Amino acid sequence: MRFLGNIVWLLFGGIFMALGYVVAGLIMCLLIVTIPFGLQAFKLAAFTLFPFTSALVRRPEAGTGSVVGNVLWFILAGWWLALGHLVSALILTITIIGIPFAVVHMKLALVSLVPFGKEVIPRDMTAGRSVVVG
Numbered sequence: 001m002r003f004l005g006n007i008v009w010l011l012f013g014g015i016f017m018a019l020g021y022v023v024a025g026l027i028m029c030l031l032i033v034t035i036p037f038g039l040q041a042f043k044l045a046a047f048t049l050f051p052f053t054s055a056l057v058r059r060p061e062a063g064t065g066s067v068v069g070n071v072l073w074f075i076l077a078g079w080w081l082a083l084g085h086l087v088s089a090l091i092l093t094i095t096i097i098g099i100p101f102a103v104v105h106m107k108l109a110l111v112s113l114v115p116f117g118k119e120v121i122p123r124d125m126t127a128g129r130s131v132v133v134g
Helices: 004-028 035-049 064-092 100-112
Strands: 056-059 118-122 131-133
Touching: 004 035, 004 100, 004 118, 035 064, 035 100, 035 118, 064 100
Parallel strands: none
Antiparallel strands: 056 118, 056 131
């Protein structure tokens, strides 16, 4: 069932948002200093492609570096990626079938604003972890 959810998700905007993350990651990697942000963008692109078979969890050891990274990420790429998720969610709410996918876009919009301090893991490994999206 999760596999089917991922396939339908790709049709309902997942592929376009993943491409947005890839573009952001490529730009960040070209600027050398922002390579850690580019790597984060690629991680979020993979999660955006397959949100039903993986989960995003908080890392308990994340600290001040994650806060600084989130502030810089928000300024450099987070706000426009979140805007893309919001627009996709609004478009999907037109149909009843699209509403569950709009909810996923809204969750991903929050993640795209502050992604540092979180990691992507397989959904089966979430026991005892603080799940953010999944």
